Amino acid sequence: MTTTLNPLPTIPALTVKNGQSVALDAIPVLSYGAFSSEVLRLLSDPQNHCVNYYAFPDQGGLKFIAATANDGGSGAIYLLSHETPMDIQRLDSLTKSNLALHIYEREIAENFGIEFVGHPWAKPVRYAHDRADRSKTLRNYPFFKITGEEIHEVPVGPIHAGVIEPGHFRFMCNGETVLHLEIQLGYQHRGIEKLFLQKKTLIQRTVLAECIAGDTAIGHNLAFVQNMESLAGIRVSDNLQLLRTLALEIERLAMHTWGLSNLGVGIAYQLGNSVIGALRTPVINYMQWWCGNRFGKGLLRVGCNQYPFTAELKTRLLDLLDEYEAKYTEIAAEYFDLPSVQAPLEKTGTVTQEQMRLIGAVGMSARITGIPRDIRQSHPTGFYEKQRYETVTEQSGDVWARAMLRNREVQKSLAYIRLLLENVTTDGAETERVAVVLEPNQFSIALTEAWRGEVCHCAVTDASGELAHYKVKDPSVHNWLALGLAVRDNEISDFPICNKTFDLSYCGNDL
Amino acid sequence: MFETLKIIRRQGKQYIPDVTKPVLPEIFRGRPVLSTAPVDEAALVACCPTGAIGSAPVRLDLGTCVFCGECASLFPEKVRFTNDYKIATNVRERLVVYGGQDQPIALDPDRIRKEINAYFGGSLKLRQISAAGDNSDELELNAGGNVNFDMGRFGIEFLASPRHCDGIVITGPISENMAEATQICYDAVPAPKLIILAGTAAISGGIFAGSQALDRSFLSKYPIDLYIPGNPIHPLSFVNGVLELIRTKR
């Protein structure tokens, strides 16, 4: 695991940058054997991680694309592909050698009916409408079983007690202690990737991108607009890039504030819940001042922003930051200093760095164990390229670390937003619309570090420049397993604060 | 202790004293107004991502509109969104706005079921069903109960068990994979019970309309008591709509 191999691939993968598009046929096509060993070789370097691996129908067969990102400062993304007849039934599983690939292989298996021989956890991902085998249903999910006299199962959901999205949790418990939690998702499946092709106009697709996960409207839509712009050869102004970065950081600030407030509910700390909750209101109301929508829907458009960032908005934001910071600092000092807050959070729901590396955790779930995985730093685009965002990490991997990380990221975002405001122009030029014509036969990839972690979208165009395939990956796809690992050997009553602090997306997973 | 008191003092009063009164910024996309100005109707209809705009006569259906702003950006002389957030109604057709019309959207009192005010006028407990909602409508429903909107003061509250509730609030376009759970949950609510559709996705499918992964058959089985458009709904649209529904006497 530790040997750092020559970072350059021996069979040269195609190297691209975040937000770049290339001719689809420029991506090397390897036999499955060569493809496997090359992907695994790249991933044996701990500096690399797989940001997407999927298959799609192409010219009568199936095309597999693997995108491996180098986090060591090069900004490189290595692309490799493999082609196979549509009726392929079996392939050797790569997950046996690299667990982080488990979710990708499960998705390919579900979509195309391929059996990955030796896959240790070959289960459905989301029960997509067009899955290969419709005899597999939510009702007959193969739950892991533990038997024993004292063992009992606790099923929860799909509908939960609070006002949240649906998903099913199956706890295997010995008394109050959780031995295993299995998370069964798919209830939220809307057929997003197919809709990207069914809906033909740009505005339809943009609105769709904003609704992949409405709490990450900016994070997902930013990946979408970057893909479309690179496919259309549009270079947007520095100021527009800056404004998009600003929107992304405001979204992070709002959702981190929400998360910390919601944690207050989990530990019955009413003051923290209410005061921090009240702090989120002006932040999302600010988005409403900017674009008419508290979640930033309607702001980002391909080639432009729909609404101008005015001088008045700038002043308003500076005032907001001052007020937010004063109130936040005061409550955070109180919140995180209380023994009755610390006690339930510390050493609860712990995951280790080794586990997070194994499962390929991204974003906050990686950073709570000291893995500095952060697209803003490793594969920066827009303003992050000019002014590096310095990633913060925590080490202890427990609920406390997740709360602390969000607390520190709130402060980082406040500082970064101020920096953005020092550099912003308020001439409104960013709202000018541009024509969008996609290049034919291209592949493009765009990653953004949304508040939960990396969002990765890949697009492919056909010979006429029409979208032939669109792939969406939300960070939650990787991190749900982290939640499952976190609650092992914990009391079942600690589940809510674990769930609230991982704060993962159901619809992002289910698409 | 002193710190806590200081914090509470600094917070002051957070709640909105009268939830029927706040004024949202002009840029908020609430109830639209269509002018009588001539327009290339085909182009106007075509620009809309969800087919919310119809022609001859020009009209805009809020039950289908995802509030993307495209029509108003491209045809500002024809379409203008006002900051009027009171856009909930109990009659589906009332969500359609016609050219030259600048009327508030309201409930039709004659079509509110009699028992609603009698039973729920002072207290309405709701079970929320996110049926493939994208979590923005859900967050806004949560916000309805926060210290600002504080709908708990009107007795409006979300509860965990459908058996303790007076109705359901559906968000999302209702995926095939949530269809069964939606039905089971509704069946568990004791009668008389309400159905509220929160958000455009729930009302018409919104941007997801046409997806084969949906199963909206539940909605054709029962009368709907309240439609609240939005993408997502604004908490003020929700609170005002629900208050009008439960407080209107018949």
Ligand code: SF4
């Ligand atoms: S704002 Fe509504 S009516 Fe206008 S284009 Fe968007 S979805 Fe259509």
